[in-house]
Amino acid sequence: MQEEDYEILRNEADAEPQRYAEWDQNHQFTRQYAERGHAPYEGPRAQGSTSQSTSYKTADAEPSGNETHEPVVRLSTSSSSSGSSLSSVSSHGQRRLELAEIRTHPQTAPGMHSRRTSQISGTGLYQHPTERNPEAIRRIETHRSQHRGTVGAQAQPSTSRLSSTLSRRRTERPLPPLGAGKPYPPPLPDREEYVVEYDGHDDPLHSQNWSMKKKLCISVILAFDALSATMGSSIFSSAIGPVSRQFGVIEEVGTLGTSFFVFGYAFGPLLWAPLSELYGRRLPILISAFGFAIFSIAVAVGKDLQTVLICRFFAGLFGSCPLAVVAAVFADIYSNELRGLAIAVFSAMVFMGPLLAPFIGGFITSSSLGWRWTEYISSFMGFVSLLLLLFFMEETYPPVILMSKAKELRRRTKNWGIHAKQEEIEVDFKELIVRNVSRPMRLLFTEPIVLLLTIYMSFIYGLLYLFLTAYALVFQGKYGWSPGIAGLAYFGMVAGELICFGIVFFDNARYAKKLAANNNIPVPEWRLPIAMVGSPLFAAGLFWFGWTGYTGHVPWIVPVLSGLFTGFGIFSIFLSLLNYLVDSYLMFAASAIAANTFMRSLFGGIFPLFATYMFDGMGIQWASTLLGCVALILAPSPFLFYKFGRRIRAKSNFAPAPDIEQDKRKDEESRGKSDGGDGGGGGGGGEEEEDGEGTPNGNGTQKVIEKKEE
Numbered sequence: 001m002q003e004e005d006y007e008i009l010r011n012e013a014d015a016e017p018q019r020y021a022e023w024d025q026n027h028q029f030t031r032q033y034a035e036r037g038h039a040p041y042e043g044p045r046a047q048g049s050t051s052q053s054t055s056y057k058t059a060d061a062e063p064s065g066n067e068t069h070e071p072v073v074r075l076s077t078s079s080s081s082s083g084s085s086l087s088s089v090s091s092h093g094q095r096r097l098e099l100a101e102i103r104t105h106p107q108t109a110p111g112m113h114s115r116r117t118s119q120i121s122g123t124g125l126y127q128h129p130t131e132r133n134p135e136a137i138r139r140i141e142t143h144r145s146q147h148r149g150t151v152g153a154q155a156q157p158s159t160s161r162l163s164s165t166l167s168r169r170r171t172e173r174p175l176p177p178l179g180a181g182k183p184y185p186p187p188l189p190d191r192e193e194y195v196v197e198y199d200g201h202d203d204p205l206h207s208q209n210w211s212m213k214k215k216l217c218i219s220v221i222l223a224f225d226a227l228s229a230t231m232g233s234s235i236f237s238s239a240i241g242p243v244s245r246q247f248g249v250i251e252e253v254g255t256l257g258t259s260f261f262v263f264g265y266a267f268g269p270l271l272w273a274p275l276s277e278l279y280g281r282r283l284p285i286l287i288s289a290f291g292f293a294i295f296s297i298a299v300a301v302g303k304d305l306q307t308v309l310i311c312r313f314f315a316g317l318f319g320s321c322p323l324a325v326v327a328a329v330f331a332d333i334y335s336n337e338l339r340g341l342a343i344a345v346f347s348a349m350v351f352m353g354p355l356l357a358p359f360i361g362g363f364i365t366s367s368s369l370g371w372r373w374t375e376y377i378s379s380f381m382g383f384v385s386l387l388l389l390l391f392f393m394e395e396t397y398p399p400v401i402l403m404s405k406a407k408e409l410r411r412r413t414k415n416w417g418i419h420a421k422q423e424e425i426e427v428d429f430k431e432l433i434v435r436n437v438s439r440p441m442r443l444l445f446t447e448p449i450v451l452l453l454t455i456y457m458s459f460i461y462g463l464l465y466l467f468l469t470a471y472a473l474v475f476q477g478k479y480g481w482s483p484g485i486a487g488l489a490y491f492g493m494v495a496g497e498l499i500c501f502g503i504v505f506f507d508n509a510r511y512a513k514k515l516a517a518n519n520n521i522p523v524p525e526w527r528l529p530i531a532m533v534g535s536p537l538f539a540a541g542l543f544w545f546g547w548t549g550y551t552g553h554v555p556w557i558v559p560v561l562s563g564l565f566t567g568f569g570i571f572s573i574f575l576s577l578l579n580y581l582v583d584s585y586l587m588f589a590a591s592a593i594a595a596n597t598f599m600r601s602l603f604g605g606i607f608p609l610f611a612t613y614m615f616d617g618m619g620i621q622w623a624s625t626l627l628g629c630v631a632l633i634l635a636p637s638p639f640l641f642y643k644f645g646r647r648i649r650a651k652s653n654f655a656p657a658p659d660i661e662q663d664k665r666k667d668e669e670s671r672g673k674s675d676g677g678d679g680g681g682g683g684g685g686g687e688e689e690e691d692g693e694g695t696p697n698g699n700g701t702q703k704v705i706e707k708k709e710e
Contacts, residue, residue, distance in 0.1 A: 189417075194418050195420065195421050196420050205402075206398055207332045207333045207401065215334065217392055218329070218333065221389060222285075222322065222329060222346070223345055225388075226322040226346060227353045227381075228385050229320070229322050229323070229382075230349065230353025230354055231354070232381075233353070233465075234354035234357040234361075235358070235378060236258050236261065236312065236361070236375070237357075237469075238358055238371075238374065240255055241365075242365055247304065247308075249305060253305075255609055256309055258465065258608055259605040260309050260310075261312045261316035261605075262601050263316065264313045264314065264317035264601075265316050265319070265604065266598045266602045266605065267320075268288075268318065268319070268321060268324065269320055272320065272321040272325055273325070273328075274439075276328060276590060277590060278425065278427065279400065280401075281332065282393055282395045285389055286390060288319065289318075289382055290382075291317075292319040292378075295314045295315035296311075296376075297376070298315075299312055299315060301372070323350065325590070327343055327589075328590045328593070331589065332397055333396050336522050337512040337520075340508060340527065340579050344575055347571065347575040350574070351464065352497060355464075355490040355567075358483075359487025359488050359490065360374075360377070361483075361487070362482070362484035399422040402421070403422050406419050406423065439591045440594040440595035443592050443595045444595035447592075447655075448648055449581070449584055449648055449649065450585075450595055452637060452641075454595065455599070455634075456577065457573065458596075458599045458602070459634060460569075460570055460574060460600075461601070462600070463570075463607065464604065466607040468611075470611060470615060471490060473615050473620060474620060475549075475556070491560075491563075493564075496563055496569075499567075500534065503530065507530070518662075521658050523659045524645060525580075525641070525642050527577075527580045528577075528580060528638045528641060528642045528645075529576075529642070530575070531572050531575075533572060535636075535638055537568055537572075538573065538631055539628050540565050541566035541569060542625075544559075544562035544565060545624055546620055546627075548562065549562075550624075578596075580641070586658075592654075646659075
């Protein structure tokens with residue numbers, strides 16, 4: 001529906017029964033409705049002394065206990081007489097008649113629980129009494145928001161449905177016959193009644209309700225998949241020299257083998273992120289694991305440089321899927337209390353992979369195996385990931401899980417109308433490009449949070465791949481180590497990352513307590529303190545590395561230990577800011593991560609290309625000083641967002657900001673209690689809050705999302 005449709009409903013939300021009676025003054029349409037067998041008509045019933053309303057009974061079920069069924073109003077246009085009647089109604093009445101077609105209270109079917117409509121205007125969200133649980137309501141409304149944001153989820157008509165219908169009714173042309181002597185069928189029920197949902201907040205079908213053993217199994221497999229892809233990005237760095245000599249090019253051209261792979265990281269998420277929102281997480285992860293393994297073999301058997309470089313790009317394109325989707329999978333299966341810890345494991349794999357691969361590749365290229373075996377190792381890891389995912393990975397995206405449930409219900413009940421909300425999506429390629437592929441770019445260039453944090457994270461990520469060159473220049477060039485031994489120097493950075501991971505792990509309990517005290521609503525700024533520690537340490541580590549390693553006379557352990565600061569800084573900054581993006585954008589997190597991955601992958605591919613020239617031209621110590629100064633300039637970013645992030649999110653067009661909405665509701669409630677403490681009109685507000693079962697106004701998050709989308 002368009003905004004004007006919602007406005008009509010809002011204006012009529014509190015109408016008196018007499019106002020509704022004006023829609024069908026002669027009770028003609030209600031009789032026709034009863035004759036169709038939908039509900040027996042009982043005629044008008046007095047309401048007080050001045051108003052009347054129409055009462056209905058459900059055809060197949062009687063009310064039980066103290067439950068009462070709300071009246072259901074439907075129009076029938078199943079006869080020529082009804083068509084002529086429609087033409088005789090005034091234009092004012094036509095607007096009311098159209099509203100009558102919109103079912104606001106569904107019937108209770110036999111054997112089913114009664115339902116209640118969400119208090120949120122215009123959402124059309126129906127909830128079982130078991131779904132009064134705030135967590136269940138949050139999940140359903142999050143899924144509906146995801147659905148509305150998915151390509152093909154809803155048509156974009158040029159005019160309002162109400163406007164077009166009313167315009168059609170203004171014409172006096174009678175309806176054409178249905179044909180073959182058939183009478184007009186009754187109006188179809190509201191589509192929302194046939195949409196399957198989860199059976200409460202503890203439904204075992206929902207991925208967050210799976211056993212911890214099952215979640216850990218999937219998490220380990222996905223972590224290994226991410227490790228395989230990230231190791232594949234840097235394992236080629238040890239083969240740059242042999243590849244350059246074999247194909248007769250300078251080493252800077254050979255470095256393109258690493259850069260092209262990381263460029264694939266930049267463009268891959270633009271494909272995988274929307275694909276995961278359309279068809280679920282499992283399909284793109286399986287396709288990407290297969291593609292990564294195949295193109296890694298293609299690199300290993302490549303007969304010329306162009307084949308090697310092109311296949312490296314496509315290996316990176318397929319290998320980028322875990323970077324874009326695994327964090328979303330963890331958001332699917334883990335609650336807010338554990339999601340940060342799960343993403344910490346994912347981040348460790350993302351950053352430890354490029355640091356573990358060089359020493360493996362160094363020993364391989366120094367042996368009789370040759371550089372091609374670096375790619376064979378990557379392909380073997382890719383095929384192992386594919387087999388594990390194929391047998392143990394289940395779909396985790398809740399809207400897609402409901403498709404299986406709907407399929408089973410259709411098969412067993414023979415009711416073709418039962419469906420999942422995700423099945424209403426009709427993919428249009430143009431809309432896919434405009435909305436889903438362009439959304440990450442719109443987030444990147446219109447959202448200050450995404451843009452500024454992405455710039456900082458891109459610089460950090462670029463330095464991660466620049467270290468592949470810098471460490472080789474120091475430990476191979478200055479200390480004279482072999483490629484395999486020089487690769488062991490990266491364990492200083494690995495140790496720094498593990499220290500940071502340990503701090504995050506033990507601090508997670510404190511974060512979980514704060515989250516529980518805040519009604520399980522995340523505050524993104526709570527993620528930033530660890531980055532506020534890591535950002536200055538990272539800059540200090542750059543100075544330490546450059547000024548202790550440029551001569552080769554300082555004991556080797558000193559520049560290696562600088563990795564404790566740089567590793568701690570890389571991991572803490574990346575993890576905190578990634579979690580900050582996820583908590584800030586929630587249902588748009590996949591697009592925000594895709595935008596972030598796009599830019600930082602460009603940096604990761606470009607930095608190694610000029611690293612040798614910069615370190616050779618400026619000197620190791622001065623090149624490190626320049627990078628350290630840039631890191632110092634960017635270091636205040638976590639501090640600034642910790643202080644001003646809330647204000648920025650409040651003005652965002654995409655960030656739903658449920659924490660801000662909760663604080664506003666609390667302020668309004670406190671003011672309402674102080675203003676209505678002497679009685680007055682305070683009673684009605686209390687009843688409405690009680691009906692919401694602890695969720696005043698239904699859910700503020702959904703309102704904010706709808707407001708921003710409009």
